[in-house]
Amino acid sequence: MTPLPPAPGLDPQSQWQRFCSLLWHDTGMGVWLDVSRMGLDSAGLEAMRPKFDQALAAMDALEQGAIANPDEQRQVGHYWLRAPQLAPDPASAGHIQAEVDRIEAFGREVLSGAIAPAPGQRFTDVLWIGIGGSGLGPLLMIRALQDPGSGLPFHFFDNVDPDGMRRTLASLGERLRTTLVIVVSKSGGTPEPHIGMLQARRAVESAGGQWIRQAVAVTMLGSRLDQEAEQGDWLARFDMFDWVGGRTSITSAVGLLPGVLIGSDIRAFLKGAAAMDAATRDHDLFNNPAALLAASWYQAGGGRGQRDMVVLPYRDRLEVFSRYLQQLVMESLGKKLDRNGQVVHQGLAVYGNKGSTDQHAYVQQLRDGVDNFFVTFIEVLEDPGDIPPLEGENPGDFLDGFLQGTRSALTEEGRHNLSITLQRLDATSLGALIALFERAVGLYGELVNVNAYHQPGVEAGKKAAAALLDLQARLEQAMADQQEHTLADLQQRMGLESPESLYWILRHLCANRRHIDARGDWGNPETLVFKHD
Structure with missing residues (x-):
């Protein structure tokens, strides 16, 4: 792999010109993307235009209802979730909108006490049972968007570790009688959520709770879980559409239901995702942030994933985002065969935690060690207003200084890095951020000729x-x-x-x-x- 240093060899004025040519910004969304330090320039992006013409055409066909997963003869329609009018038929569009309405109404009634585990009681907690994207998506929503004292506290069965289950149940204790239990399984037959459901039901009933007044299913219509919930007269059932994969399910009931139960604005979340979807449909590569992102990944890794993605969000609320991206990126792009059946062993490894914590962990190696990565910095400009400067020191200023300092230190050593900036972190910007990576993954998959929508x-x-x-x-x-x-x-x-x-x-x-x-x-x-x- 030939290194493509983003800054060394360029004088400051040339670097500034490259920055200006490869900087994308949308005022309405309050999002910036800078890929000027990824070994990419305007000429290199223009040279990739034929590949992108095909990739963007493939994404257009996907949104129009083409079969994207031939293994299962499935469409891929997570884009329709935030723009139902794009669904290929009126019935699907109506179904999507009706589900959003039902989710919002259910969440509001739970929070208001209109839906309760028993007369005179209110729900105090949520136990969420889901694996993979059905666990990571909700966890990201909660960590990123839940404010102190808002909505219900969440607890998770996202594994079949008996010790983890024991600790979670023990932390709930007598509140199991007032815990809303949500079981998520698209097929309804995945072993992990089924095992978690059995353990949760035993614990709820042993504590004196009433399962049918506390249990909710999120699954496909007609699945094994859906049938069990219907026959058992569970509290509620929500649809997880056949054409939505787990790693892209966060704008379905999988993410919207926890969103409303923590008191977040799920309409704003969907609006942010829809706005980014619109921006990333643009066939002008310089005006399409997902194309810029995918092009920078391709350039930095030689089209072979030869550089790992290190994700460093400089906000505690986004600590889970690197884990979320691990599944979205690695499950989508890590493939042995390309679309022609040729062995290619494609992929893009993702790891990370948060800044500035990681400056005291592995940034030393990132700057001075093996050059096999690129860093994705994520910053939020607006600080909370209730943490004032003390003794002349503002925590937000230091956080920003650490980000800019680390970025400069890496650039000085020719280490690839890109930056995503959010004006503020809220439901709208989180939706936009997720949609940006979803589209970039889809485009990159087309660039390297792998199917990003199956998982053999x-x-x-x-x-x-x-x-x-x-x-x-x-x-x-x-x-x-x-x-x-x-x-x-x-x-x-x-x-x-x-x-x-x-x-x-x-x-x-x-x-x-x-x-x-x-x-x-x-x-x-x-x-x-x-x-x-």
């Missing part, structure tokens, strides 16, 4: 996990004869090429005292002997 690797992992759980069940059944077995005996009995998977399963079962004893040395697997007690 994720599905492969799910299938492998299911196979191992099936093997565990068969293993426990085979050992019920209470005879002693070595790993070699069990390998032959189970018809496996290697005993390694059995070793992992048995270690877990023995550690949890699941009716299997072991003697021997776990560090020397061939000495181990197992028996069902």
Whole structure:
């Protein structure tokens, strides 16, 4: 990979001219984008125009209802969620708008006490059960938009870690009787939210709560979860459309329902996303911020993802944003095959936390170490008005100074970086920020000729996990004869090429005292002997 230093070799006036030519700003949204320090210039962007003509045409077709995920014969319609009039048919447009209205009305009635867990009570908490985008999207909404004392406090089952579940349930305690439990699963059959739902229901009912007055489902119409919620007369059901993927579901019920339950303005959130969508449809590359973003990624990484994306938002409220982008970017772009079936191993790794914390963590390596990354700075200009300067020191000034100082230090060493600036951080600007990255990911996927809307690797992992759980069940059944077995005996009995998977399963079962004893040395697997007690 040939380094393309963004500043060294350019005199200050030339750098200023490059900055002016590659700076995008929208006054209405209050958003700036500067990609002038990414090894990209006007001539390089012009040279990419043929690729972008194809990419933008593909995005136009996607919004018009083309099949974007041929693996599942699915459309990709998250853009319609914030502009229902763009949906390919009037019925879909009406359905989208009706769901937004229902979500808003439900949230307001929960907060007002009109919807309650029992007469004379009010909901005090929300337990959100979702995995992947169904967990990260809501978490981002809450961390970024919830003000102290506004709406309901949220708790999460976003994993199947029993210790995490135990701690969450313990923190709720008696308030489980007044906790709104929201279960999110698009297909209705994903194991993690189903397991979380079972544990939550047991805990709610053990605490004296009423599941049917506290449980809400967010899923596709007609799914296993939808049927269970309908037959069980749950409190509410909201649609998670077939044409919305988990990593782009934040402007669906997945993000809107928590948004209204924390007292945020979900209409403003959708408005911000719609405004950015409109800006990123522009076929003039210099006026399209998503095209500028995708072009800078492509240029910096040689079109092969040879530089990682380090995300540094300089606001605590955006601390979760790097985790959110990990799924959006890496699940979309990390592909073995391109659209022609050729092995390409594409991708773009994402990591980060927040500034200025990370200046005291890994910025040392970013400036002086291996040059295999670019930094995405995110700043917010307006500070909260209730944190005054003390002893002449203003925290916001220092935060801005640290950002500009780190940016300058990296540029001096020829390290690639770009900057996104928000006038203020609110529901509108968060919607715009998310929509900017969604479109940039779609455009970049077209530039490198991969399908950004399927996830065969994720599905492969799910299938492998299911196979191992099936093997565990068969293993426990085979050992019920209470005879002693070595790993070699069990390998032959189970018809496996290697005993390694059995070793992992048995270690877990023995550690949890699941009716299997072991003697021997776990560090020397061939000495181990197992028996069902």
